Amino acid sequence: MKSALRKTIESQVRSFTVQELREPHFDPNWHFHPHYQLFTVMEGTGTRFIGDSITPFEPGDTVFLGPNVPHLWRSDAWYFEEGANLTTHGIVLYFQEDFLGKEFFDRPEMHPIGQLLEESKRGIQYVGTARQRIRTELQELLHLDGLQRILRLLALLDELAHSVEGAPITSYGYVNTHKVSETERMQKVHDYVMQNFRQEIRLTEVASLAGMSEAAFCRYFKTRANKTFTDFVSEIRIGQSCKLLLEDKWSISQIAYESGFDTLSNFNRHFKRITGQTPREYKKAYTIPV
Template sequence: MKPILKKSVDSVVYSFTLKELVEPHFDPNWHFHPHYQLFTVLEGSGTRFIGDNIRHFEAGDTVFLGPNIPHLWQSDRVYFDHNSGLQTHGIVIYFTEDFLGDGFFEKSEMHPLKQLLEKGERGLDIFGGTRDYIRHELQNLHQYEGFERVLKFLAMLHELSQSNECSYIASFGYVNTHKVSETERMQKVHEYVMKHFKEEVRLSELASLVSMSESAFCRYFKSRTNKTFFDFIAEIRIGHACKLLHEGSLNITQVAYESGYNTISNFNRQFKDITGKTPFMYQKEYIKGIR
């Protein structure tokens, strides 16, 4: 499949686009588009790439993204098996800043919503009661038509603008510097890493794959993602480890080896550097949170 960098999601009929996504796996293409996006995952798990942020996702993941933030919800490999019987399910709204006309969000009454749009430029993770509210409203929005649908959507944006149950996704100062001409190159990087992160990732092999020298690739990757390539690998491995810790079927040593680490000490160090917690504490807090 040809990689997609820009994605057309406009509606020729409505002021905003509401889509229910039910597929064997989420769109495997790394892309961005000039729309705001409110998205929730109802079924599915994998690795989420948004801007310069990487993390594990599962059902419940709910985000608000501003325009032109590169993103990808990469489903776990099992979702690509023809006989898995699994499916992914999500609901998304796409809209532009002028979806209610030029200057609508510049009015004084709209100041909180304008601030929300500005925060969305780094992407927002939504959690707690606000997440529950947004997920419920997204699942029921298709029942409404016309002006009532617009009102419901504006109420959702208002709730988000008033909530403190949101956290930034991309790092401070993140800017999308990707170009259309780089689509295939970055897609190859993502695909290669997702296929090989459990084993030794050879920089020389990947650099050759995208027709660059090792040093040129490292400079290129750092300039586009705000992180080194090896930090990128570590975040993918730790994201996978978080998923395994959630499942609880493996002990911590087994999780380390299944995530591409040859020594438990290196795993523990990188896990704490990225999550701020030891693997044991992370798993303990997760189990406590779902009880």
């Protein structure tokens, strides 16, 4: 596995970068970079980690991230299986704040976009028509060049700056406290939990994996992730259960055990605490009648 790192994405011939990603699975490494990032999932499912937020993702997931916000779109386990013959597809746009000059976004006319850039430091998730506009524009930008390319990006940013269909992703006041030298340690923890959340996870084993005592690891993790390790594991499990509920293949009790909970009551308690709904309420709210 590649080491987690601080990514740098530069183009030698263009002011900003737009890439189409088609791979058997999305990049499994927890990382951050000094660029703003606009990303949409066209194909693929899994769990999305952004700062201190953990949530399932599916086609349509569309976010705008500010610089150095740690993130990871972790494809579901079956994307990594040998012979799976599955594909993920996404479109991503990267730019730095000074791609049009150091003071461009400080000008009065750029104030709404400047405010958008500030809000993106918590990450912004888009829904509705704004999400569809982003997806359409990213597809168009793949094929544009020259001045028209820059004008289209500015128009899109201005549109998003006035949109009411974006919501913050990370908790209020979230700040990236990860150091480049420490991201590999967090990557090991992420990978271990994703591979083992269906069974009992012993704090002793995880702390040993991180090269720490249990007490030191608990302090370290809460500082870096803005939540306890126990809450982190619970959110991973609830994210898995949300997907299974919408698939409508198993009973709620089966889903509870498949997601790593030892009792149905424990599952229901954690589900209500994290989602604000019971499993049945969640399923009813997100299932579209046929």
